[in-house]
Amino acid sequence: xxxxxxxxxxxxxxxxxxxxxxxxxxxxxxxxxxxxxxxxxxxxxxxxxxxxxxxxxxxxxxxxxxxxxxxxxxxxxxxxxxxxxxxxxxxxxxxxxxxxxxxxxxxxxxxxxxxxxxxxxxxxxxxxxxxxxxxxxxxxxxxxxxxxxxxxxxxxxxxxxxxxxxxxxxxxxxxxxxxxxxxxxxxxxxxxxxxxxxxxxxxxxxxxxxxxxxxxxxxxxxxxxxxxxxxxxxxxxxxxxxxxxxxxxxxxxxxx
Amino acid sequence: xxxxxxxxxxxxxxxxxxxxxxxxxxxxxxxxxxxxxxxxxxxxxxxxxxxxxxxxxxxxxxxxxxxxxxxxxxxxxxxxxxxxxxxxxxxxxxxxxxxxxxxxxxxxxxxxxxxxxxxxxxxxxxxxxxxxxxxxxxxxxxxxxxxxxxxxxxxxxxxxxxxxxxxxxxxxxxxxxxxxxxxxxxxxxxxxxxxxxxxxxxxxxxxxxxxxxxxxxxxxxxxxxxxxxxxxxxxxxxxxxxx
Ligand SMILES: Nc1ncnc2c1ncn2[C@@H]1O[C@H](COP(=O)(O)OP(=O)(O)O)[C@@H](O)[C@H]1O
Ligand SMILES: [Mg+2]
Numbered sequence: 001x002x003x004x005x006x007x008x009x010x011x012x013x014x015x016x017x018x019x020x021x022x023x024x025x026x027x028x029x030x031x032x033x034x035x036x037x038x039x040x041x042x043x044x045x046x047x048x049x050x051x052x053x054x055x056x057x058x059x060x061x062x063x064x065x066x067x068x069x070x071x072x073x074x075x076x077x078x079x080x081x082x083x084x085x086x087x088x089x090x091x092x093x094x095x096x097x098x099x100x101x102x103x104x105x106x107x108x109x110x111x112x113x114x115x116x117x118x119x120x121x122x123x124x125x126x127x128x129x130x131x132x133x134x135x136x137x138x139x140x141x142x143x144x145x146x147x148x149x150x151x152x153x154x155x156x157x158x159x160x161x162x163x164x165x166x167x168x169x170x171x172x173x174x175x176x177x178x179x180x181x182x183x184x185x186x187x188x189x190x191x192x193x194x195x196x197x198x199x200x201x202x203x204x205x206x207x208x209x210x211x212x213x214x215x216x217x218x219x220x221x222x223x224x225x226x227x228x229x230x231x232x233x234x235x236x237x238x239x240x241x242x243x244x245x246x247x248x249x250x251x252x253x254x255x256x
Numbered sequence: 257x258x259x260x261x262x263x264x265x266x267x268x269x270x271x272x273x274x275x276x277x278x279x280x281x282x283x284x285x286x287x288x289x290x291x292x293x294x295x296x297x298x299x300x301x302x303x304x305x306x307x308x309x310x311x312x313x314x315x316x317x318x319x320x321x322x323x324x325x326x327x328x329x330x331x332x333x334x335x336x337x338x339x340x341x342x343x344x345x346x347x348x349x350x351x352x353x354x355x356x357x358x359x360x361x362x363x364x365x366x367x368x369x370x371x372x373x374x375x376x377x378x379x380x381x382x383x384x385x386x387x388x389x390x391x392x393x394x395x396x397x398x399x400x401x402x403x404x405x406x407x408x409x410x411x412x413x414x415x416x417x418x419x420x421x422x423x424x425x426x427x428x429x430x431x432x433x434x435x436x437x438x439x440x441x442x443x444x445x446x447x448x449x450x451x452x453x454x455x456x457x458x459x460x461x462x463x464x465x466x467x468x469x470x471x472x473x474x475x476x477x478x479x480x481x482x483x484x485x486x487x488x489x490x491x492x493x494x495x496x497x498x499x
Contacts, residue, residue, distance in 0.1 A: 117351070125310050126348035131334050177338040 086098025115215025
């Protein structure tokens with residue numbers, strides 16, 4: 001073997017294992033039988049669990065961002081551009097990434113902990129001997145649910161952040177609701193919205209598959225469950241930034 | 257007349273450099289309660305998880321109900337698992353499901369699209385066997401340790417398996433509760449003619465359930481015999497069990 005530092009070796013090993021796990025997701029996810037009712041249940045649970053937190057943070061960020069931008073914009077005499085600028089920031093970057101990070105913290109950890117404790121208390125083995133494929137029942141349903149729900153949550157978060165921004169704008173200025181929104185959308189093109197929307201599917205997939213991976217391969221013992229929950233959040237958060245980096249480069253190519 | 261229902265021959269299993277099973281041989285007769293005795297970490301759970309196909313051994317053969325399980329594909333294994341029950345040491349009740357849903361879980365695949373009344377009747381019968389009908393709509397967290405063990409046993413029992421593998425059924429239970437579990441194990445054998453492998457190092461459980469005892473030592477089946485026979489063996493590694 002090459003003499004790579006231990007940290008890099010284990011990073012590469014883990015990347016390989018997660019890739020293999022993802023490959024298994026595509027292989028098993030598209031063969032019968034599909035656990036529809038568990039999938040629907042997971043969609044509800046994920047949405048229900050994360051919506052309050054996502055909504056609250058989106059509102060605050062929208063409000064705060066608008067207020068923080070104002071002094072600089074006024075200095076250059078372009079405060080009329082605040083809605084447009086906030087709109088771009090929210091739709092292209094802050095909405096997707098903020099929602100994904102909150103989602104990773106809330107849902108990634110709970111998937112990691114749930115599957116981890118199912119692993120150490122032999123529930124996953126019990127499914128296997130009960131004639132249910134635990135990979136399909138647990139991993140495929142949860143990963144599909146996060147992949148589908150994160151984009152929906154992001155759209156909701158974008159809308160709430162805009163409401164926050166509108167209130168932030170009206171602290172100093174009075175701008176009618178419809179005029180504010182006209183200004184927001186005037187400068188936005190599909191090229192701003194579509195890549196930002198597409199990348200949220202990848203964010204959702206990353207949160208789901210990494211949480212499941214960490215839980216599914218938890219070490220024995222209760223301390224293993226805590227580690228699974230914790231590293232689900234860390235790894236999926238880093239992954240979200242990496243995906244974002246790549247997504248922006250790709251979107252950039254199309255915009256030229 | 258002997259009627260062998262399960263045969264383990266020359267079984268080897270290691271995890272990395274940790275050789276857990278090395279040339280393990282054992283036979284289970286029809287209707288027999290066989291206890292596998294061994295200290296913690298000696299590979300008892302690994303052994304019965306090999307029997308149910310949860311762990312793949314490195315070498316050897318396992319014949320269950322006349323079929324070689326190591327040669328089976330997934331579907332054949334699945335069909336065999338209907339006839340072989342497994343009681344997990346940690347019970348393995350699904351935390352997110354009610355008792356009813358826990359018991360129905362093995363049924364939703366096997367009795368595909370059976371009428372609902374059939375399912376309900378099976379669930380009620382299994383619960384009646386362990387005397388816990390009133391818990392049907394409770395969640396596992398609401399149950400005591402002994403009740404959880406009994407529900408897990410009911411779930412194992414619901415498909416009326418020919419063979420049941422018990423992984424330390426009384427470990428971690430108080431003496432009274434463990435006596436209840438012991439009498440359930442014996443009742444199941446009486447009622448359904450089940451053959452069982454019972455893993456244990458609880459000597460009261462061993463004494464009250466075993467027709468025959470096999471001692472797992474250094475990865476091998478070191479000795480077999482009944483309680484009296486084994487308590488005569490003068491070996492420092494076996495003697496402490498029978499004191
Ligand atoms: N999945 C596994 N991976 C690695 N080692 C294992 C695994 N399962 C069991 N072992 C090891 O095998 C040995 C026997 O374990 P086990 O069968 O659980 O013991 P016990 O007799 O107490 O049931 C232990 O040393 C354990 O660390
Ligand atoms: Mg064990």
